[in-house]
Amino acid sequence: MTNVGPEDLNYHYYSAERYDKDIVNTIPGYEALHQEIANITKKIDPNPKILELGVGTGNTTLVIAENTKNAHFTLIDFSEQMLNGAKEKLNGHSCEFILKDYSEMELPKNYDAAICVIGFHHQETDKDKKQMILRIYNSLKRGGLFILGDLMTYDNKELAALNEAEHYSFLVKNAENKEFLKEWAYHHKFLNKLASKESHIRWMHEIGFSTEVKLEEFNTVLILAKKI
């Protein structure tokens, strides 16, 4: 279950251009994360079927489209505003767009890869997050990849506190004005429901994925999981 509706999220009201500018200034390691995703997706065989949960304006999708051959995408988002941005950005690529809450629909099956970048933390509880990982597992072929890039905390409380402080410091440093800082600090403090990196990895192993951590920058973590 998702802890917010699209109307609770500030970027639901933004232009796609504004979202694209803001996201780089609010997510530490956003560009490095996408560079890693490019490296991973370069190795995917041609003609892959790719499922993306929370496509936003299509930034992650575009990186994948540019690094795979003949990918077909199923792209889900519950924000019409964001999905419209993605439709424009991904014009010319093979995409099916679905306007729905991915936690409340039956996920289609038989995918080579599933991806969720900077949105999974809106699955409200640990139970919801694990359930979602299981549903993603079931949507993949054997050997399929689940690429999860998200904000996560850490089991070690000192590390968790340090990375949280670094995250806010990043927001303060990049804020263009007080309004920007207020919106994104509120978003992080009250709307983002972070679980630890270690919990995500444990759930993935229990469900049947092998995992590799590809990037960590403060609270931003990229996990590459493979359905065994």
Ligand SMILES: C[S@@+](CC[C@H](N)C(=O)[O-])C[C@H]1O[C@@H](n2cnc3c(N)ncnc32)[C@H](O)[C@@H]1O
């Ligand atoms: C912060 S954006 C990230 C998009 C893209 N991966 C990027 O890096 O720019 C997350 C997107 O997920 C969508 N989202 C979050 N929870 C969702 C859910 N349960 N169902 C559908 N879309 C969801 C939001 O509307 C938003 O467009």
